[in-house]
Structure formats: C-alpha cells, structure tokens
Amino acid sequence: MCATSREECNNSVNAVRDALYVLNGKWKLLVIVVLSDGPKRFKEIERAIEGITPKVLSKELRDLELNEFVERKVYDAVPVQISYELTPYSDSLKEIIGALRVWGEQHKKYLLKKHKQQRAAMQS
Template identity: 55%
Template sequence: MEKPVELNHSECMGILRPIRDALDVLNGKWKLPIIVALSFGEKRFTEIAREVHGITDRVLSKELQDLTMNGLVKRTVEDTFPVKVTYALTPHSKSLDEVIEALRKWGVLHREIILKGSSDE
C-alpha cells in the first residue's frame, strides 16, 4: 500500500494562500450569482436585482462595489438624462469561467447524490 505524500509547510502554504485569496474576493453567497448574471451581458442595477433572486438593493450595491474594486466588474456611467449606469464583466472576470463551470457541475452532482440519498430512507 502506498504511503500518502506529505506536504511540508511551505508547499501547504503555496496551496492555501492562493485559495484564501480567491475566497476573499469571491466570499459570500452573492458574488458568483452576480457574475453569472452579468455573463449574459451588460446590465443595469435593477436588471441584476431581478435576476439574482433574494438579494437586497443594499447588498447588491455593496457586492458590485467589491467586484468593481477587485477588477471583475466595470461600472459605466453615461452622461444622459436621467444618468444611465451599467455593469459589465471585465476581461479579467473571464478567468473565472472554468471555476464557475466546475462549481456548476459539482452542484448538479451533489444535488443528485443528496436527492438520491433522501429517497433511500
């Protein structure tokens, strides 16, 4: 039987630090749904609020600020009357495509396993 490979502290930190960084940027239950909503194109605040069910305007505003600060969302203000503000994903946000797809696949699998397990009772 093969002995599991043990990681030293430096190797462990080399794995944990970037994961922690990613989780710090994407923390909470709203950031990824906002990114997914924007993946279908540029939207105004109210459009995002309608698509991301359950989010309050206050939380949406805060999350959009965080995503903008982290370079994942671009906020554009058009000098019209009334002022038009739109949100769109930045090119950097495309680096999350594989992560989002992996989470989607895992979510589908997990739901199937959980539902199957609850039907066995």
C-alpha cells in the first residue's frame, strides 16, 4: 500500500486523512447505515440509533446534507412529513461501511475468544 515510495506513502496518509476528516465522529456512519434501510423520518432514525439525542442527530443530519450524502425531503401531506434519504453519492461509502461492519463483527468474536482464553489461564 505504502511499501514502494515515500511519495506514495504520503498519498495514502493524506487520502485516509481526508476520508476521516469528512466521516469524523461517532454518529455519521451510523446514520447512513440506518438510512441504507430506506428513507426514514427524524424520530425513526432517533429510535434506531440507541443513545443519540435529537440535538446531535439534528446536527449530524445537517452535516450529512452539506456533504451530500443525505437529502431532506419535505412532503406536504397534512401534517408535513419530513423524510431523510440517501443520495446516490452516498453509495460510494458502501465499501467503507461494509468493511467496518465485517470488521466490527469479527473483532467482537476476537475479543470474546481472547477473554475466554484469559479466564482459562486464570483457572490453571
């Protein structure tokens, strides 16, 4: 990845840095995961992500809108319905999210196994 030249390594660092800059924080990617299930209303998202407060969610949604990952649509039913949905551009994040999800699952198993081993070692 970074093994050939000094130059290339720098590029990798910068690219990853750029990505992290946009996707910072605990919540943005989670919101996108939830919305990848289909358009959702504010309170639906709020309920889907345990622990998020409306203030924070509101801010994250604004950020995601600015970065054009999410679109806020207003349907003038009565009462007005507001729906958040992913933009086509957000598809480009699918691989990152997929990788994180797979890794998260795998890491949980890894930790479980490790703790089991440690407990076994304590016994002997």
